[in-house]
Amino acid sequence: MEFFRFKRDIPFMRHALVFNVISLLTFLAAVFFLATRGLHFSIEFTGGTVIEVAYQQPADVGKLRTALDALNLGDVQLQNFGSSRDVLIRLPVRAGVKQADDVARVFGELC
Template sequence: MELFRIKKDIPFMRHALVFNVISALTFVAAVFFLFHKGLHLSIEFTGGTVMEVSYPKAANLEAIRKTVEGLGYTDNQVASFGTAQDVIIRLPAQKNLNSAEISEKVKSGLLAQDPSVKVQRVEFVGPQVGEELARDGLSALGMVVIGIMIYMAIRFEWKFAVSAIIANLHDVVIILGFFAFFQWEFSLTVLAAVLAVLGYSVNESVVVFDRVRETFRDRRYGKLATPEVMNHAITSTISRTIITHGSTQMMVLS
């Protein structure tokens, strides 16, 4: 599938050193922030209280957030849940307070703000469950990496597998580095998104590697040096890349 065709190969490899230096510096910075600051894990991983409340009319999320913060829970998440009338409140675990005490305190504060509020459910995620989810997430990532290496080694050769793992983990680590630097919350949804990014990266690697192999085998390109083959492979797949990632971005933005 092509949206457009570029007749002349773009000399990507001419600037390979610059690109590699930028990638290496970004990667090192991401690793540094991951170890120095760490990820801001959500309550799915750390444990905490989840409350679902409903209002007879559209809820004022900002007012609810201020009420919860006024009770001393500054590290909270308040968001619509399904409809504009339903709200989900996530609170991290508190020392010397159990889930029942936390939920009652928040319920009293919300009732003082709006007597029409109703608590639909209260759930508590224990630290042990959070640790289990974290282990499962890391296990999923590890199995994906191993699966990628096996697939790439079978379809191409081990050199392609190693380079694909380096390139794809580079993408994942940099994303995690941004989350560590800005202290954005890392939740199960974000973990799923990271695995999706890894899937897109693998897909892109397979397409480009396949074109590299075809170009090496094609007699029309027999006189091309390896950097020129790389340029041709990337240039000839740009249209497909733009269509794939562009359509994904449109769905995300919508």
């Protein structure tokens, strides 16, 4: 006794040339964009420090950005995440400076 009877053939090989052309085009596009734009590594590969700060009230990102710019820490990235009270701060690696010192300066200024 058969509950399901499937005797349908799916002609994958009939479309093999089309699938190969699509595969080749996507591969060439990937190589092109890799060669022209390169890889954009995140903090895990570029180094640096990520600080997550939570405030009692909604954070004013403009004031925080001004305060961090006054510290001359380099290319600091500042953004909200989660809620408006949570702020993510990314500090770059600076030669000859300990990251713990930079973090202490940031916390001293912002907290």
